[in-house]
Amino acid sequence: MEIGEIQKWIKHFYGERGWASYSPFIRVGFLMEETGEVARAVRSYEIGRDRPDETTPPQEQLKLDLMEEIGDVLGNLSLLADLYGISLEEAFTAHKQKLLKRFSPLLS
Known part of the structure; x- marks a missing residue:
């Protein structure tokens, strides 16, 4: 899925549930x-939780x-x-341009 499709899907899915209408401060x-x-x-x-009342899940589950x-x-x-x-x-794109502008002189 392309990023634009992802954003559209999120808006639709959250919108169907009434979750997309929250104010910016709530969001x-x-x-x-x-x-x-x-x-x-x-x-x-990375380091676990070290709690005696919890079991440590396998690394695969932690990644999920x-x-x-x-x-x-x-x-x-x-x-x-x-x-x-x-x-x-x-x-x-704006983020990428900012970084390229900021760090391009350092790469020369």
Whole structure:
């Protein structure tokens, strides 16, 4: 799936459930929550949680958990961009241009 198709699918899927109509401030809150879950998943994958009341899942499951959380971040980021009429492709292009401009002199 191309990034534009992904953004369109997310908007439709979340919209069908009434999840796409939240204000930007609420959406940012969801994004931060999901970002925290990515941090927790990375920690679990890299160093574990060291809790006697939890069993450590296999590494494959930890990777699937991380992938799921990254997907949640992408979903919320996509919806936030959509609230401002920004495509993920446009956002990435702007990011790429910024980095090339900033670091091109260093590569010469």
